[in-house]
Amino acid sequence: MTATVTGTADDVRTAVPAPVPARRRRQWRHRGAEAGWAYLLIAPTGLGLAVFYLWPVLQTGYFSFTEWGPFGGHEWIGLDNYRTLLADEEVLQALGNTLLFALLGLLGIPVAIVFAALLNRPRLRGVSVYRALFFLPVVTMPVAVAMVWRWLYNGDFGLVNYVLSLIGVEGPHWIADPATALYALVAVCIWASLGYNIVVFLAGLQAIPREYYEAAEIDGAGPVAQFRRVTLPLLSPSLFFVSVLSVIGSLQLFDLVYVMAGSGQAARANPAMPRIQTVVGLFYDKAFYTNDRGYAAAIVMALLVLIVVFTAIQFRLQKRWVHYG
Amino acid sequence: MADRRRMTGTHLTLLLGATVMVIPFVWQLLTSLKTLTSATRVPPTLAPDWRWSNYTAVFELLPFGDQFLNTALIAAARTAGQLLFCSMAAYAFARLRFPGRGLIFGLFLSVLMVPPPLFVIPQYEIMADLGWLNTLAAVIVPGLFSAFGVFLLRQFFLGLPKELDEAARLDGAGPLRIYWSVMLPLAKPGLLALGILTVLASWNDLFWPLIVNTDPEKMTLSAGLASLQGQFQTDYPVLMAGSLLASLPVIVLFTVMQRHFIQGIAFSGNKG
Known part of the structure; x- marks a missing residue:
């Protein structure tokens, strides 16, 4: 050579x-x-x-140690905002609500897997039509989605309560009732993200070679065993991705609550507001409604901590159950 | 046959699910064509009154035409900017060697993990300092830059065969030339995916436009519609007409480009 x-x-x-x-x-x-x-x-x-983006994050961190005067300008107050925050009923309640939104939002995942598995059946007709219909809420403006659901949930004239009345149930004022508001909103969140999750799961399912199922069948595995032994392990990366994204998304929930429950004066008039106010909603209220920007910065830093902790936990746990082929 | 029965069961379940997904939209459309009196009738009636004037009433309630144009201009500018800037950076990260590449890419990625509320107070201050509050520029400019877009396109570029740009390299083409004449044409599916996702995100965005533009004539559709809630009298038929009009362009875009939409989502879902 x-x-x-x-x-x-x-x-x-x-x-x-x-x-x-x-x-x-x-x-x-x-x-x-x-x-x-x-x-x-x-x-x-x-x-x-x-x-x-990068410099503003650092600035927000700095602002969280300051207090803003009514006419602009801010002064360093050390950890005061954080001390107030830890004893602030409103903030703790919003944190609790947000965590509940994140947790209950995960209930949409099994639903999405079931529909994705159905759509993945060989020789099924009309897959693209079904997929398009499920996907419709994903592309629709969240503000529009929230308005439609506010109307559907209307206590007096809403379609939901009418359907319930047909089976003899008298429905509540869903969004204004402290007992039901959070669950009503969770249902909308699940409904709105279902199509996205189905598409991700469907892509994951389609990547599983058919031969695996054939081999499992030869070994005598029924549909349930096939699902547990073949589908779930091979789908676990998609499952991990969707659950991380779902939690991060829920922790930042804003649009739906803002439109469905109102903000500013309207929010204060809603008796259910303390039960559905989210961390980002409270942040918006403090930063741009009452102009308490130092405190708002501290609230949103707490959110960052929450997101980092939850994501770290999920990444730690993934080693136990996520299989990368 | 058992298989036949199972297929029927599958269709029935899927139809049930699809119905739950679609009913709110059907109800929105029906309500948008009713008078307020017939919309608030108990028990509700299905038949619309064909009251098309609800759709013109939206334009009296809000500067809807302005807001429509604002939303379209913002979406177009943000998408064009991201496609250009993100693809430039993505090409550099995927194909060029330079000191600090890993570090800079890591910094880019770190932006991806920070939730938007952490940016907005300082961003608002910047806009106020520049005198950009209540201008389209305030919504457009921060949206020209996207760590997600760089990440998505970099993944796409990494998946392209190296031989093509190496051949161009041997023919004496410089990095800029290779980026523009070799990589960009090859990356059309990736660019299309990013473009679709950016239009969608920009059109539907509420948080930042709501904060920075409070003058109704400078608002986007999302913020404009949201400003209607909480007003003393809620005319649901008009609200339904407005929300339908505002979301229609993206729904039409989705219907026309369904395949690319789904591919974009699936691509970002499995790689992002």
Whole structure:
């Protein structure tokens, strides 16, 4: 074998077809030039993310140790916001509500798996029609979704209570009743995200080779055993992804509550509000309604801690049950 | 045959589920064509009164035309910006070698993990300082940059065969030329996926537009509609007409491009 012995592997690769003018080749191979181009290409997004996202996170962290005056300006007050926060009934209640939203929201996952499994049946007709219908709420503006459901849940004229009345049940004022408001909202969250979860699960299911099921069948495994021994383990990466995303999404719930239960004056008039106020809703209220931005920053830092802890727990637990093929 | 029966059962279950998904939209449409009196009748009636004037009433209640245009302009600008900027950065991360690549990419990814409420107070301050409150620029500019978009397209670029850009390299093409004439055309499905997801996210976004634009004429549709709730008199037929009009463009886009939508979601779902 004859080869140029001197030089690096890169030289060998680029040296084989050589009719390129030497000067241009050197220019491109020159590391400094390549790095220069790279920085230039990254610069717009890099600067944008730094100015509008990374630096603001640090600033929010700083603001959480300050108090804002009514006419602008803020002063350092150390840990005071956090001390207030830990004893603030309103904040603790919002944290509790948000955790409940996140936990109950997970109930949508088994439903999504069942529908995805049904859609994954071989020779099923109309898959794309079903998928489109399930997906409709995912693409619909959340504000519109919230308005429609507010109307459906209406205590006097709502469709939900009418259907219940047909079987002799007198439905409550769902969104204004402290006993039902949270569950009514959870149902909407599950309904709205079902299509997204189905699509992710369906993609996961379609990636499982049919031969695995055939082999399981030869071994005498029934449908239930096949689901437990083949489907679930191989679907576990999708399951992990969806549950992490679902929890992170629920912890940041805002739009639905804002539109369905109101904000500002309207929210204060709703007797169920303390039971459904979320952390982000409370943050919005403090930061942009009562202009208590230092305290709002502390609230949202608590949310960040919550998200980091929950995601870390999920990543820790995944080692026990998630199988990557 | 047992298989036949099982198939029927499958269809029945799916139909039941699909009905639950669709009924709210059907009810929205029916209500939007009723008078307030007939919408609040007990027991409710199915038949609409064909009151199309509910749809024109939306334009009297809100500067709906302005808000529609705002929403469309913002979605278009954010999408165009992200497609360009994200693909540039994604190409650099996927194909070029430079000091600090891992560190910078890590910083980009860290943005992905931070919830939006952590950005908005300082972002609001920036907009106030620039005098951009109640302008479209306030909504557009932060939305031009996306860590998610960079991540998605980088994954896509990494999946493309290296031989093609190496061949171009040997022909003497520079990085910029390779990015523009080789990588971008190959990345069309990835760009389409990101474009669709960005239009969707931008059109439906409420939180930031609500904070930064409080003048009804500068609002997006989401914020405009949300501002109607809590008003003393709730005219549900008009609200239903408005919410239907506001969500219709994205629903139409979805219906036309269903396959790409689903692929985009599945792609980001399995790689992101």
